[in-house]
Amino acid sequence: MELSYSTVSSVLDSWEKLRAHSDFEETVGIQLFQNFLTLQPNAKLALGLPKDLDITSRATMEENKRFAKKASYFVKFFLLMIGKVVDMLGPDMDTVEDILLDLGQRHVRYGVQPEFYVSLGQALMTTLEANLKPADFNAPVKAAWVQVYAAISHSMIMGHNQLLKETQQK
Template identity: 45%
Template sequence: MVADNMSYSTVSNVVDTWEQVRRNDNFEEIVGRELFLKFFALEPDAMVIFELDPESNLETLSKSCRFVKHSSYVIKMIDKTLAMLGPDCELLTEVLLELGQKHFCYGVKPEYYLSMGRALIHVVETVLGESRFTPEVKDSWVEVYGAFSYDLIRAQKM
């Protein structure tokens, strides 16, 4: 279950830094694009789940309407998920389990969640810069995303 043992400072670090990311113009499109570029660099085989050719040029692909729409949608979902962190943890767990089951049907492998976490943390760090993305903040993101991915992966075994 999400946030069973998370400290207030862990949740606060993630929510506060995400709010800083959100302040960027067109953050959904820009952060979404960078998230998926990094994710596909880590997991090129995952492109087939999106019906994309793994041999495609990622820069060209990332400018396609379909790519922009999906990557922006994922950022909106991450935004909503982070908004539930803290006050609605039971609901958040249910949402993540349902999302994990859907992604299992799409063919998402458990290891993709780990790579998506690495990509997300990388993008947040890049947007914020070293001065705001401290080691403590990074640890908080790792813990929160780890809890999210635990429920997403757990759903595949249900």
């Protein structure tokens, strides 16, 4: 995994701008989940949501609140992971990779399929684009996000595949 300092700091800068959004968790979080689940309705089960929940319709307030809770929980972890990657940039990239391999293995147990990562990446880009000013989400910033997300999800999918291989061998 190779990420330059400028790539990661560009992601962190725009992430901070996004967090400054007045209702980051409620609005941005719900949008991320709606975008993700629109692309990947099969992921509902893994997130503990009813299979037939229509996320595109105007959800009731109750459902919105449940969404927001899940979304903010997830968004928090996501930030934590990016933070970890940044902290360990440089000589310690092997450690980050090990952490992400483990994380990917745990996600197999959460019912996550490899293709969910692709949809989440797409949903993330759409959500960033919709909530950041065009100047703050310009081509280089977007490219940095794509690179960071690809690196993280690639290692997680490797962990996923490793675990499946190990279980098959047993």
